Amino acid sequence: MARPVALLSSDVIGADASARLSQGLQHAETVTIGDETIVLTDEARSVLREILDLLASGQRVEVVPVTETLTTQQAADLLKISRPTLVKLLEAGRIPYEQPGVHRRISRTAIDEFSASRSERRRVGLDALADAFDPDVPDEYVTTR
Structure with a gap:
């Protein structure tokens, strides 16, 4: 059974865009995607910035669900x-x-x-x-x- 996986690379989000998004998240309290606005916790902000920093440095990121x-x-x-x-x-x-x-x-x-x-x-x-x-x-x- 295949697990759903999200693969992110510079092909999806450019390094420059990733760096700008990461910088913008530094003090952001909310993030808006389409019509949805979500309040960011410190943990969520940290994870998102880490992913964006990796993308900005040219690395690929794979997000997979973890089963216990x-x-x-x-x-x-x-x-x-x-x-x-x-x-x-x-x-x-x-x-x-x-x-x-x-x-x-x-x-x-x-x-x-x-x-x-x-x-x-x-x-x-x-x-x-x-x-x-x-x-x-x-x-x-x-x-x-």
């Missing part, structure tokens, strides 16, 4: 891993899940937390590797033949 409960394939796609690899992580207890019937269901929060912890583990590992680097020690290679 994901299938294993949806969760694997978010983590950019295969579904069998995700199932191994689930069965190893690395990511919590529910199995109300035959199929596993994973909360979006659990995926977001796992993704953040994975990023943190990578950062710590790369920092440790950088700390271990000694420019005075020459690189060594091992011949295998």
